[in-house]
Amino acid sequence: MAFDKSLHYRHVSAEAIRPIEKDQKDNCGACHHEYDKKARKTVYVPGKEGACQYCHLKTDTKEARSVQTVTHESCLNCHLAIKAKKVIKTGPTVCEGCHSSEFQKSIKVIDSVPRIQRKQPDAVLMATAMNQAIAAGKEPLMGISPVVFDHKMHETSEKTCQSCHHASLEKCSACHTTTGDKKGDFITLEKAMHALRDTQSCVGCHAQAQKKQDCAGCHTQMTSKKMDQQACKSCHSIELADAKRFPAKSEDQVKLAHSAIAGRKMPPIAYDKKDIPEKVAIDVMKKDYEAAAFPHRKVVDTLLARLNKDTMGKYFHKDMYSMCQGCHHNSPMTATPPKCVTCHSIAPQKASNGRPGLKGAYHGQCIGCHDQMGIEKPAATACIECHKKKS
Amino acid sequence: MGISRRKFLGWFGGLSATAATAASTAIAGGNHHFEGHPDTMGVLHDINRCIGCRKCEEACNTVNELPKPEKPFDDLSVLDQKRRTHADVYTVVNQFKIGNEKKHVHVKKQCNHCMEPACASACFVKAFKKMPNGSVVYDESVCVGCRYCMIACPFNIPAYEYDNAFSPKVTKCTLCYPRVQKGLLPGCVEACPKEALIYGNRKELIKIARERINKHPDQYIDHIYGEHEMGGTSWLYISGTPFSEIGMREDLGVTSAPELTSGPLSAVPIVVGLWPVLLTGIYAISKRKDKVAEEEKAEAVKAAENAADEEMKKQIAKIKQDAAKDKEAAIKREVKNALDEAAKEAEEKAKAAAELTETADAAPEKKEDE
Numbered sequence: 039m040a041f042d043k044s045l046h047y048r049h050v051s052a053e054a055i056r057p058i059e060k061d062q063k064d065n066c067g068a069c070h071h072e073y074d075k076k077a078r079k080t081v082y083v084p085g086k087e088g089a090c091q092y093c094h095l096k097t098d099t100k101e102a103r104s105v106q107t108v109t110h111e112s113c114l115n116c117h118l119a120i121k122a123k124k125v126i127k128t129g130p131t132v133c134e135g136c137h138s139s140e141f142q143k144s145i146k147v148i149d150s151v152p153r154i155q156r157k158q159p160d161a162v163l164m165a166t167a168m169n170q171a172i173a174a175g176k177e178p179l180m181g182i183s184p185v186v187f188d189h190k191m192h193e194t195s196e197k198t199c200q201s202c203h204h205a206s207l208e209k210c211s212a213c214h215t216t217t218g219d220k221k222g223d224f225i226t227l228e229k230a231m232h233a234l235r236d237t238q239s240c241v242g243c244h245a246q247a248q249k250k251q252d253c254a255g256c257h258t259q260m261t262s263k264k265m266d267q268q269a270c271k272s273c274h275s276i277e278l279a280d281a282k283r284f285p286a287k288s289e290d291q292v293k294l295a296h297s298a299i300a301g302r303k304m305p306p307i308a309y310d311k312k313d314i315p316e317k318v319a320i321d322v323m324k325k326d327y328e329a330a331a332f333p334h335r336k337v338v339d340t341l342l343a344r345l346n347k348d349t350m351g352k353y354f355h356k357d358m359y360s361m362c363q364g365c366h367h368n369s370p371m372t373a374t375p376p377k378c379v380t381c382h383s384i385a386p387q388k389a390s391n392g393r394p395g396l397k398g399a400y401h402g403q404c405i406g407c408h409d410q411m412g413i414e415k416p417a418a419t420a421c422i423e424c425h426k427k428k429s
Numbered sequence: 430m431g432i433s434r435r436k437f438l439g440w441f442g443g444l445s446a447t448a449a450t451a452a453s454t455a456i457a458g459g460n461h462h463f464e465g466h467p468d469t470m471g472v473l474h475d476i477n478r479c480i481g482c483r484k485c486e487e488a489c490n491t492v493n494e495l496p497k498p499e500k501p502f503d504d505l506s507v508l509d510q511k512r513r514t515h516a517d518v519y520t521v522v523n524q525f526k527i528g529n530e531k532k533h534v535h536v537k538k539q540c541n542h543c544m545e546p547a548c549a550s551a552c553f554v555k556a557f558k559k560m561p562n563g564s565v566v567y568d569e570s571v572c573v574g575c576r577y578c579m580i581a582c583p584f585n586i587p588a589y590e591y592d593n594a595f596s597p598k599v600t601k602c603t604l605c606y607p608r609v610q611k612g613l614l615p616g617c618v619e620a621c622p623k624e625a626l627i628y629g630n631r632k633e634l635i636k637i638a639r640e641r642i643n644k645h646p647d648q649y650i651d652h653i654y655g656e657h658e659m660g661g662t663s664w665l666y667i668s669g670t671p672f673s674e675i676g677m678r679e680d681l682g683v684t685s686a687p688e689l690t691s692g693p694l695s696a697v698p699i700v701v702g703l704w705p706v707l708l709t710g711i712y713a714i715s716k717r718k719d720k721v722a723e724e725e726k727a728e729a730v731k732a733a734e735n736a737a738d739e740e741m742k743k744q745i746a747k748i749k750q751d752a753a754k755d756k757e758a759a760i761k762r763e764v765k766n767a768l769d770e771a772a773k774e775a776e777e778k779a780k781a782a783a784e785l786t787e788t789a790d791a792a793p794e795k796k797e798d799e
Contacts, residue, residue, distance in 0.1 A: 235646075258645075258648070261644045261645075386614050386618075386619045387614075388470075388628055388629045388630075389473070389628060389629035389633060389634065389637060390629060390633060391637075392627075392636075392637035392640055392641070394624045395624065397622060397624070398621075398622075398623060398624025401622045401623045401624075402478065402623060402624065405480060405623065409532075418480040418482070419480055419481060419482045419505060421482070421622075
């Protein structure tokens with residue numbers, strides 16, 4: 039089961055679980071707690087709330103009992119107590135209430151959940167190396183440009199805080215130091231941000247997003263490893279002429295971050311019609327079939343329409359003609375990419391470097407993209423829908 | 430009693446073990462490990478790319494000049510059934526539905542052209558031959574039609590012209606040996622619109638396959654089918670669906686058929702040489718045992734008989750003795766009885782006589798009284 043933002047908000051706003059202690063203004067203390075070792079009891083510390091799993095791990099530890107034990111104890115007992123009062127309809131009190139996906143579907147979901155209040159930042163200027171230099175009293179060196187992270191926006195796009203904050207709600211660099219530390223399992227900050235196969239890293243999570251049907255047409259066929267200069271700049275976008283311009287004070291850094299986010303205008307992406315040919319005749323090889331009239335502009339328009347639905351898509355395709363690279367791969371971003379036949383040979387030949395021939399390249403891209411983006415017609419095996427059979 | 434079944438099997442097992450040890454020692458001594466011809470060509474079938482259009486089947490039919498099938502090749506309804514290779518069908522594409530997914534997975538099936546073919550090793554007239562370019566070709570002029578190749582093939586590929594009464598052949602994919610000799614690509618590879626089939630040097634193909642898996646780890650299973658199966662095959666496969674779910678055997682192991690059978694087969698000469706000796710020996714031993722047992726038995730019977738005789742005599746003697754004793758005792762008893770009776774009688778007579786005398790004595794007295 040998933041205790042998502044919607045469920046969290048329903049618990050936050052429920053009158054029935056308001057703690058009796060008068061100094062607590064909200065529901066947080068009903069569940070969130072810290073362990074006071076001296077007093078040997080749990081106490082609520084405002085501003086220290088975190089996920090249960092941060093302390094209650096999968097199995098019992100010296101510090102805390104397993105998350106299974108405590109959720110069954112705390113959640114279930116609270117639900118049963120409220121049920122006994124018969125004041126309101128309570129949460130599940132039977133196994134399948136939490137453990138069956140069928141039952142979970144019947145749980146009410148609130149779409150517009152107000153932001154969780156835990157004094158988290160709206161925007162973060164990520165420049166750990168430079169801040170370390172400043173803290174050490176040195177002049178910061180201008181390395182890679184700092185990243186502005188829109189924390190507030192990511193809060194809305196993610197289901198829970200744990201999507202990124204997997205072990206605590208501290209900032210990433212607290213455990214993932216630049217050189218690696220035991221606290222962060224010796225995963226350096228660079229790895230924590232860029233690990234491709236890890237859904238908690240920036241790059242890893244964004245790579246997951248490319249699997250959405252609207253993105254998969256192009257991105258499934260691309261090598262996911264590729265990170266070029268252009269890609270770095272998409273996030274490392276704070277261009278400073280030199281390191282002296284880097285704001286040393288944290289409030290100035292926040293200001294810089296806010297102004298950078300405010301400057302992020304993401305209008306729908308559109309290309310000049312004259313750059314996009316309407317039809318392209320694919321007629322360089324005709325053996326069993328006639329030439330195919332490829333509806334080039336229709337394809338581009340469809341891709342743009344589906345791209346513009348997605349904020350992340352718009353953000354990462356703001357470079358002119360970057361979307362064209364879905365098909366015109368390995369080409370610079372230009373309105374006049376080289377023809378496919380330049381690299382993909384017409385003659386059938388032995389495989390030597392894995393590069394497909396022209397026939398394989400065309401069919402691979404067209405059919406592959408249709409397949410991934412859920413375009414069912416024409417069917418992959420309906421040859422004559424794209425090119426007429428030679429009579 | 431001769432030799433038990435258990436004992437016989439025990440001896441036979443011992444012999445086989447000895448032979449096998451001898452054979453493996455021979456291989457190790459030769460340090461022979463065949464890795465295939467260096468320039469072996471092959472085909473990489475990327476199952477993820479296959480759309481099930483059957484163009485490969487059509488091309489195969491055309492280039493091999495096979496009879497046209499009942500249903501045309503653009504009729505995709507034949508995919509509804511699982512098919513296998515036949516005398517006049519060297520390759521088939523099968524369609525698999527995976528779980529609840531909407532999409533189908535298509536897999537082409539044909540001779541895999543093993544690096545060390547099982548069919549060739551099973552054939553005792555050398556009708557099959559692995560060519561340096563990778564093709565496993567068949568020579569019908571020497572074939573005797575035993576069809577051992579069909580049983581040997583782990584992929585169930587070779588087919589037989591059962592309807593050809595006079596000169597039936599075994600048929601299977603040739604990896605387009607004649608076309609390749611002319612510098613052309615195999616028919617199926619050339620026809621594939623998606624390049625789900627690519628022809629090339631086997632070593633290159635493995636590199637290409639590995640690269641595709643590395644580039645798209647979430648789209649492929651990390652396994653190249655045919656790289657090691659049955660000691661490696663010229664046809665290689667990569668897929669996003671587990672091979673066992675798309676009709677490909679995963680239980681074949683990595684040892685080639687000849688390697689598996691060479692041990693036991695190399696024991697054949699030893700067995701053939703030893704068997705007459707061994708069997709004669711076993712026969713002689715069992716015969717001798719029988720004879721000895723027979724003799725022993727006879728002796729035992731005799732001894733037993735003798736012993737019984739003695740006993741009998743003793744018993745008879747005893748019985749006789751007893752009988753004699755009884756007789757004597759009886760006589761004595763009778764005699765005694767008779768004597769006693771006689772004595773009694775005599776006594777009684779004497780008594781009577783005495784009484785009589787007394788009466789007679791009294792009577793004269795009475796008489797006297799009268």
